Amino acid sequence: MELIINQLSKTYANGVKALNEVSLTIPQGMFGLLGPNGAGKSTLMRTIATLQDADSGSISLDGIDVLKEKQAVRERLGYLPQDFGLYPRINAETMLDHIAQMKGIGNKAERKEVVASLLQKVNLFKDRKKGLGTYSGGMRQRFGIAQALVGNPSLIIVDEPTAGLDPSERNRFYNLLSEIGENTIVILSTHIVEDVNTLCSNMAIICMGEVLMQGKPKDGLEMVKGKIFQKSIDKSDLDTYRKEYQVISTKLISGRLSLRIESEGNPGNGFEAAPADLEDVYFSFISKKVDPITI
Template identity: 85%
Template sequence: MELIIDSLSKTYSNGVQALRDVSLTIPQGMFGLLGPNGAGKSTLMRTVATLQDADSGSITMDGIDVLQDRQAVRECLGYLPQDFGLYPRINAETMLNHIAQMKGIGNKKERKEVVSSLLHRVNLYKDRKKALGTYSGGMRQRFGIAQALVGNPSLIIVDEPTAGLDPSERNRFYNLLSEIGENTIVILSTHIVEDVNTLCSNMAIICMGEVLMQGTPKDGLARVDGKIYQKAIDKSELDQYREDFHVISTKLIEGKLSLRIESDTAPGNGFEPTPAELEDVYFSFISKKVDPITI
């Protein structure tokens, strides 16, 4: 099973071109779509989820024309948007039962079993009678996954799912997504490199509506292997270093600015070679499109 996006473009009425000839092949498993805020990730996810039209291009999945046969897509789709509304006074069990009914599970006994199973799966069963408005951010996200899983979808889209979660909730969410991704296409749209590094066997980097890289995290690391160097500098020196080197990222540590650069040859000047990380891959591509200081 594959989702094939071919030459997809989208320009909004205000003139912003959100997608520029985007082509991606997304296989079964966890696929990370990595990019900064405003890169076009949400536009792409909403288009795949049949919530908006594209100007040109095509999307197909197992013979389904996603842009034309919307109902067929929605029958096999689970979607967790970046911001999803909840009825705060309704409890999780009642809400999930309602969603299951809307998804075509008409038999009351079957629906009860599905709701119970999903609540157990996302570790919310003991909290099933609590109003959704009382849920923490992590609990809300887990409920969001539960509603996305109603009907055993073959395509699941999750948009910025770990933003705002504390480390323990993030780990719970990682485990849940990893389990789901074993037999499903799961597209994880995020600007958090750790999410992709932890979960995804395939990935793409997108910025300003363009796909800059697609492959495995290992493929990405191979592109910058042996090219990453770091050095601690004073903040006042940054502008000069940016003129002299390809700075891909900076981080303030104990009052000193840790500078990471990409160079095909040893740059000297006190820079030390350092093992490449997936974050370096991300910044290497993004810094060619966006000022690294503003990323």
């Protein structure tokens, strides 16, 4: 099973070109879509989820024309948007039962079994009678995954799912997504490189509506292997270094900047070779489209 996106474009009424001939082939498993805020990720996710139309291009899910056969896609889709509303006074069990009914599970006994199973899967069964408004951020996200899983979807989209989660909640979420990704297509849209590095066997980097890289994380690492160098500098010298070197990222540590650059050979001038990581891959591509980001 594959999701095939071919030359997808979208320009909004205000002139913003959110997607510029985006083409991606997404296989079964966890697929990471990396990009900064405003890169076009959410536009792409909403278009795949049949929530908005594209200006041109095509999307195919296992032979289904996503842009034309929207109901057929929705029957196979689980979607967890970045921001989703909850009825605060309704408990998780009742809400999931309602969602299951809307997904076409008409038999009451079958719905009860499905709801209980999903709540067990996301570790919310003991909290099933609590109002959704009392849930923590991590519990809300786990409930979001539970509702996305109703109906055994073959395509699941999760948009910035770990934003705002503490480390322990993030780890639980990682484990849950990894389990789900064994038997379906899961698209993880995020700007957090660690999420993709931890979870995804395939990935793409998108910026300003364009796909800059697609492949396996190890393929990206191979592209920058032996090309990353770092040096600690004064903040006031940053502009000078940007003029002389291909700066991909900077990090402020104790009042000084840890500068990372990409170079085909050792640039000297106090730079030291640094092991490349997926964050370097990300910033290497992004920095060629926008100014390097200070993090």
